[in-house]
Amino acid sequence: MLKKSLFGLAVVLAVVIGLGAAIVLPWVALAGLAVLLALWIGLTRLGRQTGSITVSGISTLPQRWGGASVVVVGIAGVVGVLVALLAMATGYEATFRATGSEQRAIVLRTGAMSETTSNLDQQSVLLIGDKPQVARDAQGRPLASPEVVVAASVTKRGSGRPGTVAIRGVGPEVWAVRPRVKIIAGRRFQPGLREIIVGKNAALEFKHTSIGSTIKINGQPWKIVGEFAHAGEHDSEFWGDVNLIGQAFHRGSSVQSVTVRLTHPQAFDAFKAALASDPRLKVQTQTTHAYYASQSKGMTHVITILATVVASIMAIGAVAGALNSMYAAVAARTREVATLRAIGFRGGVVIFSILAETVLLALAGGLIGALIAWVLFHHFTASTLGPNFSAVIFQFRITPRLIGEGLKWSIAIGFLGGLFPALRAARMPVTDGLREL
Amino acid sequence: MRFAHLLWAGLTRRKGRSVLTIVSIAAAFLLFGLLASVYGAFTSVGRNAAAAHRLVTLTRGSYMVGLPVGLYGKIRAVPGVRAASYVSGFFGTYQSLQQPVGGEAIGPGYFRVFPQYTIAPAAWRAYRRTQMAVLAGRMMAKRYHWTVGEQIPIRAPGFVRRNGSAVWTFLIAGLYTSKPRGMENAILMHWSDLDLGRAAHRGRVDAFLERIAHTRQATEIARRIDALSANSSHETKTQLSSALAARTVRQVADLGLIVYGIMGAVFFTLVLLSGNAIAYAVRERTPEWAILKTVGFTGEAILAVVLGESVLMLVLGALCGLALARGVVVGLNLRQGPHVPLAPVAQLIWVQGLALAVLVGLVAGVLPAVRAAHQSVTEGLRNL
Numbered sequence: 001m002l003k004k005s006l007f008g009l010a011v012v013l014a015v016v017i018g019l020g021a022a023i024v025l026p027w028v029a030l031a032g033l034a035v036l037l038a039l040w041i042g043l044t045r046l047g048r049q050t051g052s053i054t055v056s057g058i059s060t061l062p063q064r065w066g067g068a069s070v071v072v073v074g075i076a077g078v079v080g081v082l083v084a085l086l087a088m089a090t091g092y093e094a095t096f097r098a099t100g101s102e103q104r105a106i107v108l109r110t111g112a113m114s115e116t117t118s119n120l121d122q123q124s125v126l127l128i129g130d131k132p133q134v135a136r137d138a139q140g141r142p143l144a145s146p147e148v149v150v151a152a153s154v155t156k157r158g159s160g161r162p163g164t165v166a167i168r169g170v171g172p173e174v175w176a177v178r179p180r181v182k183i184i185a186g187r188r189f190q191p192g193l194r195e196i197i198v199g200k201n202a203a204l205e206f207k208h209t210s211i212g213s214t215i216k217i218n219g220q221p222w223k224i225v226g227e228f229a230h231a232g233e234h235d236s237e238f239w240g241d242v243n244l245i246g247q248a249f250h251r252g253s254s255v256q257s258v259t260v261r262l263t264h265p266q267a268f269d270a271f272k273a274a275l276a277s278d279p280r281l282k283v284q285t286q287t288t289h290a291y292y293a294s295q296s297k298g299m300t301h302v303i304t305i306l307a308t309v310v311a312s313i314m315a316i317g318a319v320a321g322a323l324n325s326m327y328a329a330v331a332a333r334t335r336e337v338a339t340l341r342a343i344g345f346r347g348g349v350v351i352f353s354i355l356a357e358t359v360l361l362a363l364a365g366g367l368i369g370a371l372i373a374w375v376l377f378h379h380f381t382a383s384t385l386g387p388n389f390s391a392v393i394f395q396f397r398i399t400p401r402l403i404g405e406g407l408k409w410s411i412a413i414g415f416l417g418g419l420f421p422a423l424r425a426a427r428m429p430v431t432d433g434l435r436e437l
Numbered sequence: 438m439r440f441a442h443l444l445w446a447g448l449t450r451r452k453g454r455s456v457l458t459i460v461s462i463a464a465a466f467l468l469f470g471l472l473a474s475v476y477g478a479f480t481s482v483g484r485n486a487a488a489a490h491r492l493v494t495l496t497r498g499s500y501m502v503g504l505p506v507g508l509y510g511k512i513r514a515v516p517g518v519r520a521a522s523y524v525s526g527f528f529g530t531y532q533s534l535q536q537p538v539g540g541e542a543i544g545p546g547y548f549r550v551f552p553q554y555t556i557a558p559a560a561w562r563a564y565r566r567t568q569m570a571v572l573a574g575r576m577m578a579k580r581y582h583w584t585v586g587e588q589i590p591i592r593a594p595g596f597v598r599r600n601g602s603a604v605w606t607f608l609i610a611g612l613y614t615s616k617p618r619g620m621e622n623a624i625l626m627h628w629s630d631l632d633l634g635r636a637a638h639r640g641r642v643d644a645f646l647e648r649i650a651h652t653r654q655a656t657e658i659a660r661r662i663d664a665l666s667a668n669s670s671h672e673t674k675t676q677l678s679s680a681l682a683a684r685t686v687r688q689v690a691d692l693g694l695i696v697y698g699i700m701g702a703v704f705f706t707l708v709l710l711s712g713n714a715i716a717y718a719v720r721e722r723t724p725e726w727a728i729l730k731t732v733g734f735t736g737e738a739i740l741a742v743v744l745g746e747s748v749l750m751l752v753l754g755a756l757c758g759l760a761l762a763r764g765v766v767v768g769l770n771l772r773q774g775p776h777v778p779l780a781p782v783a784q785l786i787w788v789q790g791l792a793l794a795v796l797v798g799l800v801a802g803v804l805p806a807v808r809a810a811h812q813s814v815t816e817g818l819r820n821l
Contacts, residue, residue, distance in 0.1 A: 070709060073706055077703065080702055109603065113530070116595065117594050119597050152499040153498065162684070167499075217499075219497070219670050249501050251637065254637065310468060313471075317707075318461075320457040321706075324710075327457075383688075384689055
């Protein structure tokens with residue numbers, strides 16, 4: 001009785017430690033463990049015994065491909081769905097992260113959560129630009145871009161359905177404030193003229209965006225004169241002169257935000273303090289890095305939770321499937337295992353070999369799942385409504401970290417699915433097993 | 438039905454395996470139920486009876502510019518429009534940046550267009566005669582512990598007041614409830630208070646709302662409303678509320694792709710998994726099929742028994758999974774309110790789920806069933 005409950009306790013501990021290790025340990029540590037294991041198998045007597053039994057077990061796989069494929073496909077499904085969903089979150093987040101920089105700061109009105117809910121008057125714009133931490137160009141003008149973002153209804157390519165594009169009005173210094181923005185076709189818009197340049201993703205998504213064409217926004221015609229690339233969120237936007245766009249959208253002379261280029265990244269704290277201590281200003285300051293990261297947080301969070309919930313439920317199904325298959329495999333090998341134990345192999349060796357077999361199958365499943373997700377979804381382009389109530393176009397991104405994450409899940413499922421059948425095999429009385437002969 | 442006991446005996450023969458298989462099936466159908474519920478919540482936004490009788494008029498330009506309130510009189514006079522109103526959105530925060538408050542500034546006639554609100558008569562009277570009064574949704578009031586008669590300061594940097602401040606102080610005149618409950622997470626204020634108070638955008642509304650008698654008149658009435666402002670600087674687009682909701686959901690995400698993608702992966706795995714479990718069960722009973730045949734069972738009868746067992750297992754699992762999904766949805770809706778958009782696990786979801794279960798059961802069972810039915814008696818008995 002005592003022995004039995006002690007054994008139960010040991011099993012629970014093994015499960016907790018095994019799963020905890022698979023989830024908590026970084027990928028490198030897991031790889032290190034795998035190397036240690038390989039050394040143990042290669043160099044010690046017990047290890048070599050274990051290795052040879054594992055190999056002989058695996059060599060019987062073709063005879064029971066049905067059960068093996070349940071383990072592999074079940075886990076491939078879990079990992080495929082997990083990786084694909086996380087790739088969406090990663091791609092979205094990366095798009096926003098690439099937009100920000102530690103050397104640029106965005107100034108909003110106190111209490112505003114995003115540009116759309118912010119408002120700054122002309123005097124504030126001038127005061128912000130006057131701070132000494134703001135970099136200046138050769139003529140001594142501050143590198144500050146007063147901006148408004150408005151959402152406008154335009155027609156999508158393909159479906160012809162209405163979509164919403166963000167139109168950003170930017171100041172004349174924007175090219176120096178955001179030096180990574182490159183004109184890839186046509187030219188810059190001219191301040192004072194109703195001209196628009198389109199981000200490269202917006203150009204793919206919306207109609208009437210080729211250079212030279214005219215697009216109607218808010219009832220007025222605007223001429224498309226160029227296309228720009230930036231490798232960030234701005235690629236989904238249209239850009240034009242801040243004053244004209246403010247007027248066209250009835251904003252008067254007020255803007256929403258001012259983005260400035262700092263003299264160097266370390267100047268941020270001083271800049272923030274200077275603005276906070278100015279009694280004429282009611283503003284809050286963030287680096288654009290922090291601002292754009294916070295803008296993507298909500299969506300990324302939702303997708304990550306969705307991915308985890310869906311994959312967890314699928315994982316329960318996959319564990320049950322793996323348990324069934326491995327119990328059947330153990331039952332089919334009853335005689336073999338009993339014989340091994342009769343000629344002196346220890347129970348631990350048997351447990352290890354069955355566990356190893358399941359985890360290997362699981363890893364294969366995980367790799368297949370990740371591969372399918374990669375083939376179908378890497379660089380898959382999607383569009384959603386972003387924080388400015390307008391389209392954000394981004395690409396799914398499958399990184400090595402995500403694949404590692406998927407493989408961890410597959411190891412955990414394989415471990416759970418193999419452990420109990422392995423224990424049953426090892427604890428079966430040898431005489432019972434041999435009786436089946 | 439004659440075979441019922443045979444089916445049951447087959448299922449309970451290896452309880453452990455059956456339970457594990459049913460757990461897998463239940464997991465698949467739990468996911469099916471939850472995803473169908475989320476999908477249903479998004480696609481049915483505004484697909485209720487009220488929304489089928491409500492038109493929404495938006496600007497063809499930018500929602501940030503909106504439409505002139507002066508259109509209201511003309512819209513009300515359009516034949517077929519039973520009642521009309523207008524709204525402007527209002528967004529701010531209460532006490533801290535982490536406590537958002539969404540609201541709508543509403544014009545006259547609003548509650549004739551939205552009959553799904555319930556307001557106590559006393560609250561309604563207090564709201565009507567008080568300046569800067571708001572009606573708070575029950576959920577929002579509960580979240581921020583607001584009480585009737587309380588003054589609430591809302592910081593709204595996007596709505597600067599004429600005196601330059603961005604803080605609006607409202608008086609809570611009463612609470613409202615609504616169906617669906619998601620609409621209780623807001624405040625409703627007088628549009629005139631917002632418009633008189635704000636520095637910019639005066640005289641502009643985000644949308645006009647019209648109630649019509651019959652859905653089939655929608656296209657014609659919408660055309661008439663849009664004709665009012667054709668070729669002006671504020672052209673409008675009028676559509677059914679349900680159509681607008683569907684369009685917005687489409688812009689947020691191609692939910693269909695995500696949901697069908699996941700379900701595709703899940704059910705492909707499920708067919709393989711349950712097929713394999715049935716195959717095991719059939720294989721280990723090889724002698725028994727032979728015996729059944731010897732005592733007079735036909736091949737078709739054995740085919741039916743195996744298929745029946747497979748379908749029974751799937752249906753049991755599906756029932757467990759769907760019941761679990763229902764429990765989760767009910768639990769989350771009670772606790773979280775509208776944070777997780779979940780529609781109740783509707784009849785349609787049960788019907789679809791069970792139909793899927795039968796289908797998967799047939800597909801998974803067909804190969805083992807054919808094998809059992811075609812197996813020769815002598816071959817089978819040899820293994821005895």
